[in-house]
Amino acid sequence: ELKVEQNPLFLSMQEGKNYTIYCNYSTTSDRLYWYRQDPGKSLESLFVLLSNGAVKQEGRLMASLDTKARLSTLHITAAVHDLSATYFCAVDMGTGNQFYFGTGTSLTVIP
Amino acid sequence: NAGVTQTPKFQVLKTGQSMTLQCAQDMNHNSMYWYRQDPGMGLRLIYYSASEGTTDKGEVPNGYNVSRLNKREFSLRLESAAPSQTSVYFCASASVSGLYNEQFFGPGTRLTVL
Numbered sequence: 001e002l003k004v005e006q007n008p009l010f011l012s013m014q015e016g017k018n019y020t021i022y023c024n025y026s027t028t029s030d031r032l033y034w035y036r037q038d039p040g041k042s043l044e045s046l047f048v049l050l051s052n053g054a055v056k057q058e059g060r061l062m063a064s065l066d067t068k069a070r071l072s073t074l075h076i077t078a079a080v081h082d083l084s085a086t087y088f089c090a091v092d093m094g095t096g097n098q099f100y101f102g103t104g105t106s107l108t109v110i111p
Numbered sequence: 112n113a114g115v116t117q118t119p120k121f122q123v124l125k126t127g128q129s130m131t132l133q134c135a136q137d138m139n140h141n142s143m144y145w146y147r148q149d150p151g152m153g154l155r156l157i158y159y160s161a162s163e164g165t166t167d168k169g170e171v172p173n174g175y176n177v178s179r180l181n182k183r184e185f186s187l188r189l190e191s192a193a194p195s196q197t198s199v200y201f202c203a204s205a206s207v208s209g210l211y212n213e214q215f216f217g218p219g220t221r222l223t224v225l
Contacts, residue, residue: 001170009151033213042201043154043216088153092212097142097161098169099214101153 002027004091006102013079013109021105023072023089032072034063035088037104043088047074079109113137115217117202123223124192132187132220134202142205143185144169144214145177147198154201160185161207192224 003026013019023032030051035043047056049065049072056063060083062075072089090101115136124130136143141162146154156169160179174196176188185204189196199221203214 004153031212035216042218045213045215048213090154090214097159097167097207099144099156099212101146101155103151103153 002029002091002093002098002100004089004100004102006087006089006105008105009103011105011107013076013107015080015109015111016078018078019076021074021076021087021107023074023102025070025072025091025100027093028067028070029091029093030065030067031092032065033090033092033099034072034074035090037086037088039085046087076107079107081109081111083107084109115202115204115215117200117217117220119220120218121221123225124189125225126193128192129188129190130192130222131189132200132202132222133184134186134217135184136202136204136215137183138204138206138215139182140204140206140215141182142207142212143179144203144205145175145185145187146201146203147171147196148201148219149198157187157200192222194224196222197224198222 032049034046047063052067054065086104144159145157158177202217205212205214
């Protein structure tokens with residue numbers, strides 16, 4: 001069974017600061033997904049990373065994938081309050097049938 | 112284009128009662144999934160359906176049954192609800208094309224079992 005670990009689980013950061021969320025997974029996979037969830041809401045797709053070295057950026061968020069290290073990072077640049085949410089990474093084994101989610105990182109951006 | 116819809120949004124059951132959670136998608140996706148979300152545990156896959164007429168167990172299938180009624184609809188049934196099934200349930204769909212399998216999620220059903 002594939003295990004997906006995120007850290008930190010909770011993150012409180014000041015507006016304007018930078019930080020990185022880490023996602024480690026236990027089995028070889030080259031498909032990794034990042035989602036955002038606002039409190040009481042559903043999951044919204046942020047990034048799809050499909051190969052080693054893939055980098056995607058949207059606004060203040062940048063995601064990367066290192067398949068050799070089995071590691072993905074979500075980097076936050078100059079955080080703003082609107083980024084407060086829970087962020088999940090997920091890995092699939094290529095068949096599209098089994099997705100494994102990390103436990104999530106709850107991010108709070110404070111003024 | 113509604114995406115993935117789920118009903119009901121909220122439900123309270125007593126232990127031993129049964130209910131069916133409904134899910135429908137209008138994106139012509141082949142694959143559909145049911146997850147439960149519990150605090151500190153992320154999302155865990157209950158069942159999935161790779162195509163109409165097929166279903167398979169995920170990580171936590173005990174106490175649940177599913178039906179893939181047609182390409183659009185995938186229902187989750189609790190035959191005899193237990194307090195341990197108190198959770199938020201999400202349905203998702205994906206077009207499994209071989210390149211990547213991005214999932215789209217419904218709004219969720221918040222279930223409490225007393």
